[in-house]
Amino acid sequence: MSKPVVRAQDLLVGYDGAPVCAPVTFTLNAGKAVALVGANGSGKSTVLRAVIGLLEPEGGTLQVLGAAVDERSVAFRTQVSSVLDDDAYFPALTVSEHLYLTARGHGVRGADTVVESLLTDFGLTDHARSLPPALSSGQRRRLLLAAGFARPRSLLVLDEPEQRLDHAMRDRLADRLVAEKRAGGAVLLATHDPELLLAVTDRAVHVHEDATRVLSPAEAAAVIGREQP
Numbered sequence: 407m408s409k410p411v412v413r414a415q416d417l418l419v420g421y422d423g424a425p426v427c428a429p430v431t432f433t434l435n436a437g438k439a440v441a442l443v444g445a446n447g448s449g450k451s452t453v454l455r456a457v458i459g460l461l462e463p464e465g466g467t468l469q470v471l472g473a474a475v476d477e478r479s480v481a482f483r484t485q486v487s488s489v490l491d492d493d494a495y496f497p498a499l500t501v502s503e504h505l506y507l508t509a510r511g512h513g514v515r516g517a518d519t520v521v522e523s524l525l526t527d528f529g530l531t532d533h534a535r536s537l538p539p540a541l542s543s544g545q546r547r548r549l550l551l552a553a554g555f556a557r558p559r560s561l562l563v564l565d566e567p568e569q570r571l572d573h574a575m576r577d578r579l580a581d582r583l584v585a586e587k588r589a590g591g592a593v594l595l596a597t598h599d600p601e602l603l604l605a606v607t608d609r610a611v612h613v614h615e616d617a618t619r620v621l622s623p624a625e626a627a628a629v630i631g632r633e634q635p
Contacts, residue, residue, distance in 0.1 A: 409472040410435050411561050411592035412457060418465035419452045426452050428617045429466055432609070436560070439583060439593035441603050443626045444613035445633045450596035451490070451565050453613060457594060458488045458563050471560065484512065487559035489550050491566060495538040501525070501549055502534040505556050512557035524552040527578065544570040555582065562586060564595040568602050580605040598634060600627035 412434040420426045427449030434440045442450040455461040456468060459477025468475055476482055496504050505524055509517035525531045528548040538546055547570045554562060562583075568576050576599065583593055583606045597603055603610065603623055610626030612619045621629065 408436065410469075411471060412440075412594060413469045414453075414457075414466065415468075416466035417453070417456065417463055417468050419449060419456045419461060420464045421452075423464065425464055427613050427615050430611060430613060430618045431466075432611050432620060434561075434592050434594055436592050437587050437590050438609075439587055439595070439607040441607040441610040441623075441626060442594070442596040442613050443598075443603070443610050443621075443629055443633075448613045448615065450613050454488070454490065454563055454565050454594065454596055458486060484558060485560040486563065487554050487557050487561070488563040489554040489565065489567060490563075491569065493538070493546060493550070495546065495549060495553075497537065497539055500535050500537060501530055501541070504538070504549065505552055508553045508556040514557065520556060524556055527582070528552040529575065544572070547571065548575065551579065559591060561592045561594065564593070566596055566598060568597060568599040576602060598630055600630045603627055603630065 410433040415431050416429040418425050418429050430453055432440060442453060444450050452461065456463050457470060459475045471485055499507065502521055502525065505521045506517055509520050514520055525534050528551060530548055530552065533541060533545060538549060551567060567579060571579065580602050586593055604627055607623050610621045610623060612621055612629055
């Protein structure tokens with residue numbers, strides 16, 4: 407059997423020695439999707455930041471692609487694509503230039519065709535020549551998501567990707583994530599959207615300050631319903 411794409415065992419995350427949630431344990435295999443659920447501020451985003459190498463764990467063990475996390479390594483950077491809740495775009499490049507640079511920078515063949523498809527799928531064709539600061543917050547979110555799909559990857563990490571998307575675009579995103587799994591990719595996401603969770607994920611982890619639990623998608627959707635403001 408191949409190694410899990412992500413293996414977290416009693417993973418403790420936080421800042422300056424202060425954990426933000428109880429230890430987290432889960433595995434994520436190729437062709438599967440795992441969701442992190444929990445109230446705002448519960449530590450979901452902090453766990454994701456540790457997985458992609460932006461934060462050093464406070465304790466426990468964490469392996470991504472069979473090795474300790476090192477976001478500086480070429481192997482890691484060429485296999486892990488992430489979209490966090492940040493405006494991580496190039497402000498001086500147009501939407502299409504941003505996507506083309508992302509694709510070409512990661513060695514994607516046929517980058518022009520890939521970019522054209524992403525512009526269509528994410529409803530950005532009419533804004534292809536716009537600069538990101540001129541876009542609405544929802545359009546910028548779609549640009550960042552499109553950039554996440556513009557590069558090769560074995561693991562896709564998304565932090566609340568449903569934010570600022572309308573219902574139709576959420577459905578389109580769900581279809582893309584299901585296709586990602588069918589192609590053998592692994593997906594790790596934090597979400598507050600029960601419909602996205604049920605459509606895409608195989609398991610979920612409830613992140614909490616007292617204890618974390620592995621849940622079925624149905625159980626996790628119920629947790630989201632109870633914890634939403």
